Amino acid sequence: MDQAGIVRLFKAYYARNTVPPPSSIEKREFAFSFFDSQGMARHMAFRDAGELNKFIRDKVPQHAYYSTAYYADPAASDMDEKGWQGADLVFDIDVDHINTPCKPLHDTWKCRNCGAEGWGFVEKCPSCGSDRVERQTWVCEQCISVARDEVLKLVDILEEDFGISRDEMYVVFSGHRGFHLHVEDSALVDLDQEARREIADYVRGLGIDPELYIARTRGGYTYRYTPEDPGWRGRIAKLLQLRPEAEGRLSRGELERLILECVAEARANIDEKVTMDVKRLIRLPGTLHGKTGLKVLRMTVQQLEALDARGVLEKAIALPDEPVRVEMDKWPRKILATSLPDQAGERTLPLYLAVYLALNGKARVLGPA
Amino acid sequence: MKAEPLRVALTTDDYARYPFLPDALRVVRELGLTLEELGETPLGLQILENARGKILSVIENGTYPPPGGDYRLEVSAFTTALLILSQVGDRALTEKFAVAFSKRVFESIEQDAVRRPELLLYLATVFGWSLRAGSGGISIHFKDYVYAQPEFTGPWKLVNRPLSSGYVEVGWRELARLLQTGVKKYVARLVESASVDPSVVPERLYAVVEEVSQKWAKTRSEVLAYAQAGYRKGDATAFPPCTRALLEDIKSGKNLTHSARFALASFLLSVGFSVEETLEVFKASPDYREDLARYQVEHIAGLRGSRTKYTPYKCDNMRSLGLCRWNCQGVKHPLQFFYRAVRGRPPRVE
Numbered sequence: 216m217d218q219a220g221i222v223r224l225f226k227a228y229y230a231r232n233t234v235p236p237p238s239s240i241e242k243r244e245f246a247f248s249f250f251d252s253q254g255m256a257r258h259m260a261f262r263d264a265g266e267l268n269k270f271i272r273d274k275v276p277q278h279a280y281y282s283t284a285y286y287a288d289p290a291a292s293d294m295d296e297k298g299w300q301g302a303d304l305v306f307d308i309d310v311d312h313i314n315t316p317c318k319p320l321h322d323t324w325k326c327r328n329c330g331a332e333g334w335g336f337v338e339k340c341p342s343c344g345s346d347r348v349e350r351q352t353w354v355c356e357q358c359i360s361v362a363r364d365e366v367l368k369l370v371d372i373l374e375e376d377f378g379i380s381r382d383e384m385y386v387v388f389s390g391h392r393g394f395h396l397h398v399e400d401s402a403l404v405d406l407d408q409e410a411r412r413e414i415a416d417y418v419r420g421l422g423i424d425p426e427l428y429i430a431r432t433r434g435g436y437t438y439r440y441t442p443e444d445p446g447w448r449g450r451i452a453k454l455l456q457l458r459p460e461a462e463g464r465l466s467r468g469e470l471e472r473l474i475l476e477c478v479a480e481a482r483a484n485i486d487e488k489v490t491m492d493v494k495r496l497i498r499l500p501g502t503l504h505g506k507t508g509l510k511v512l513r514m515t516v517q518q519l520e521a522l523d524a525r526g527v528l529e530k531a532i533a534l535p536d537e538p539v540r541v542e543m544d545k546w547p548r549k550i551l552a553t554s555l556p557d558q559a560g561e562r563t564l565p566l567y568l569a570v571y572l573a574l575n576g577k578a579r580v581l582g583p584a
Numbered sequence: 585m586k587a588e589p590l591r592v593a594l595t596t597d598d599y600a601r602y603p604f605l606p607d608a609l610r611v612v613r614e615l616g617l618t619l620e621e622l623g624e625t626p627l628g629l630q631i632l633e634n635a636r637g638k639i640l641s642v643i644e645n646g647t648y649p650p651p652g653g654d655y656r657l658e659v660s661a662f663t664t665a666l667l668i669l670s671q672v673g674d675r676a677l678t679e680k681f682a683v684a685f686s687k688r689v690f691e692s693i694e695q696d697a698v699r700r701p702e703l704l705l706y707l708a709t710v711f712g713w714s715l716r717a718g719s720g721g722i723s724i725h726f727k728d729y730v731y732a733q734p735e736f737t738g739p740w741k742l743v744n745r746p747l748s749s750g751y752v753e754v755g756w757r758e759l760a761r762l763l764q765t766g767v768k769k770y771v772a773r774l775v776e777s778a779s780v781d782p783s784v785v786p787e788r789l790y791a792v793v794e795e796v797s798q799k800w801a802k803t804r805s806e807v808l809a810y811a812q813a814g815y816r817k818g819d820a821t822a823f824p825p826c827t828r829a830l831l832e833d834i835k836s837g838k839n840l841t842h843s844a845r846f847a848l849a850s851f852l853l854s855v856g857f858s859v860e861e862t863l864e865v866f867k868a869s870p871d872y873r874e875d876l877a878r879y880q881v882e883h884i885a886g887l888r889g890s891r892t893k894y895t896p897y898k899c900d901n902m903r904s905l906g907l908c909r910w911n912c913q914g915v916k917h918p919l920q921f922f923y924r925a926v927r928g929r930p931p932r933v934e
């Protein structure tokens with residue numbers, strides 16, 4: 216199957232499904248990229264769901280985005296003329312930035328400097344130190360499970376500490392490597408970048424000064440707060456209770472190290488750039504991710520809690536599952552919820568998986584099985 | 585403390601100390617003084633002269649004069665000063681005025697934090713902040729806290745605060761400090777909204793607007809010329825030794841730490857270097873990255889984020905950060921050194 220075949224599958228999906236509009240659709244900027252052209256068409260606006268869906272059905276975009284910001288004139292091509300009126304608070308959790316334990320099973324790298332290659336995640340070439348490393352990354356059930364845990368930690372912090380109600384949040388599986396958490400709370404839309412940075416730092420536990428959390432006692436240092444204390448004070452105390460080595464008097468250095476370990480455990484691993492950006496474009500729920508063919512899936516926090524990673528992936532599968540023959544040079548051993556035994560060459564897979572491999576890598580879909 | 589208006593008994597003395605309060609402004613409005621009268625009647629001229637003096641004091645020595653005895657004069661001169669600033673239309677001057685004014689007001693807030701804390705709660709409602717009085721003290725909504733947060737590190741950083749259900753616990757002294765930022769931002773907003781059609785501004789008032797603009801431009805350009813000449817000549821004697829050392833480190837190809845970078849950039853920006861000129865200085869460092877450096881410098885310059893212009897660390901902080909090992913006589917702040925040097929009296933260095 217060539218690109219035209221994939222476009223036909225996307226077209227058929229949009230013919231059968233309606234993309235739900237984001238709230239205040241008339242104030243949002245939209246942007247799309249297409250299979251047959253480079254770059255992105257930006258500064259588009261739609262009056263209602265009908266207009267948006269007509270456009271998507273006609274043009275069949277590869278990727279679809281909308282602005283987290285609200286604008287007086289979202290179609291203005293100059294950012295200053297758009298008339299910024301506020302923006303949702305958005306958090307991005309992407310396993311690309313998190314070294315999940317499954318990466319050696321599906322990610323590969325190749326150094327463009329010395330030609331070395333291997334499995335797993337590296338930032339720099341381990342043999343020559345060059346950062347000109349080409350990476351082939353895949354997503355599996357375990358990756359999604361790690362990302363899901365991060366989302367749930369984030370929800371807890373936002374709920375308990377910031378007092379943001381679950382009814383004002385929703386989760387989006389991005390269709391690829393992670394999740395977005397959107398907060399649509401009218402009291403928070405006008406937060407500026409600096410305020411958003413403080414919130415991002417807070418959920419990441421960044422800037423915690425362990426010195427402020429310890430007290431000197433006879434013969435050593437102890438943690439100052441109890442699990443009932445609000446904010447990070449109590450959160451750290453709860454985790455310290457689970458660590459036998461935290462009992463009794465410790466040296467300053469030991470206690471500070473333990474505190475930071477608890478912070479690392481409880482923090483939500485978000486990409487702070489997304490939260491700080493008040494003019495961000497983000498994937499439109501209900502559309503297909505153009506690099507995986509999976510659906511960008513919107514759900515409530517409760518729905519995410521009820522699903523495991525496999526459940527999320529199953530719900531995101533939007534293309535048919537009829538068997539096709541696929542050929543590929545270097546197969547990942549795990550992808551989505553499927554394990555692939557070590558073997559080279561040709562094999563038979565469901566169509567949606569073949570499309571993911573073809574869009575994201577160099578797989579060739581040979582035809583029906 | 586939501587919609588319910590807080591009742592505080594305000595005296596005329598309070599009006600003089602908090603001239604931005606709606607009640608104070610109402611009292612003056614009741615005087616029925618018109619814009620034209622500011623340039624004509626004896627009272628109008630007295631008000632205008634007083635307002636002029638306040639702004640010039642801010643430009644010349646960075647302080648807002650202490651309140652005088654006549655609250656009517658005090659409040660009218662304050663509002664007239666806002667009007668003049670809005671006609672001058674220079675954001676940096678407005679900022680400087682708002683900072684100096686908020687420092688003066690802070691003295692009153694600090695006293696009232698002990699004498700009658702309800703006045704602090706009242707100030708918070710004037711700024712539209714959401715507060716809760718609890719058993720352990722006072723809590724403020726995180727949005728208002730972050731808006732007024734004086735520092736983004738250590739005990740002030742949100743992550744180190746007790747935050748629960750959206751509210752941050754603060755002590756009375758901390759609330760006073762938050763209110764100081766609140767005053768500063770509130771006054772800057774008042775200047776923005778004080779705009780009047782320039783064609784109806786009486787001539788006498790307009791003369792003051794021009795005088796202030798010229799004084800301000802001159803102060804800025806003199807200072808800048810001095811700083812840049814010193815920097816170009818390579819001796820930079822107007823700079824305090826700590827700042828000179830940072831410049832030398834950069835020139836000799838050392839990578840500066842984050843706080844050293846902040847200290848240097850905020851100093852250069854404060855003495856009038858543009859963002860471009862400041863970046864030029866940083867280009868010598870081996871780990872220079874144009875995008876990152878530009879972001880940081882623009883941030884410190886107040887062009888991004890909270891739009892607060894950051895001032896350099898005080899000497900004490902420079903020392904505790906390991907950035908200063910000198911002792912400059914009678915100087916508590918690197919900028920103080922600079923301004924004295926500009927006036928030809930550089931402090932003795934030990």
Ligand SMILES: [Zn+2]
Pocket residue numbers: 326327328329330331340341342343344345
């Ligand atoms: Zn290499």
Ligand SMILES: [Zn+2]
Pocket residue numbers: 315317318321353354355356357358359
């Ligand atoms: Zn994985």
